[in-house]
Amino acid sequence: MSDLYDLAVRTADGGDTTLAEYRGKVLLVVNVASKCGFTPQYAGLEALHRKFGSQGFAVLGFPCNQFGGQEPGDAAEIATFCSLTYDVSFSMFAKVDVNGAEAAPLFRALKKAAPGVLGSEAVKWNFTKFLVGRDGSVTRFAPTTKPEDMEGAVAVAMG
Structure with a gap:
């Protein structure tokens, strides 16, 4: 998993980048x-971000429309919704597929x-x-797991 930070991702504004700036941090990657x-x-994710962000933790949101068409908006609409409804300040990226032939490389690696x-x-x-984790270990949590119930796991991952 050491090359996770070198995988291509698309920013919310459509630019290409990698996760290199997050190297050494504990990450929570979520398809939103x-x-x-x-x-x-979103509220719980933002709370985790605010609680642990200054300690080397980052929440990364990747909008996904593969499940029931529940993310139909474009990048601007998604950003407005997140900002106005949940005061999201964590990093949001471009809409991705998480399954299938067009799945984003990041999600392919995480699922594996x-x-x-x-x-x-x-x-x-x-x-x-x-x-x-900082060591590249990956733990998956179900959609039903609330972010507030993950505080302990985040704290352990933070060391």
Whole structure:
């Protein structure tokens, strides 16, 4: 998993970059959506970001429209929604696919590193969370796991 930070990702404004600026940090990578039953988890993700951000922790949001069309907006609409509704200040990226032939390289790597139930690699729904330790270890959390219930796991990953 050491090359995770070298994988190409697209910024919310459509630029190409990598996760190199996050090297050495604990990351929580989440496929998010604005019109999902789990959308209120944005508040918990923001709370984790604010609590641990100054200690080398980062939440990375990747909008995804693969599950029930629950992220139909463009980048500007998503940014406005996140800002106005949940005061999101953590990093948001461009909309991605997390499953299938067009799955983003980041999510391919995360799914391989931390398979789901019964070894399945597929992401089952929006708000699946991948906690990446400084050592490159990856732990997957289900969409039903609330961010506030992850505080202990984040604290342990922070060392």
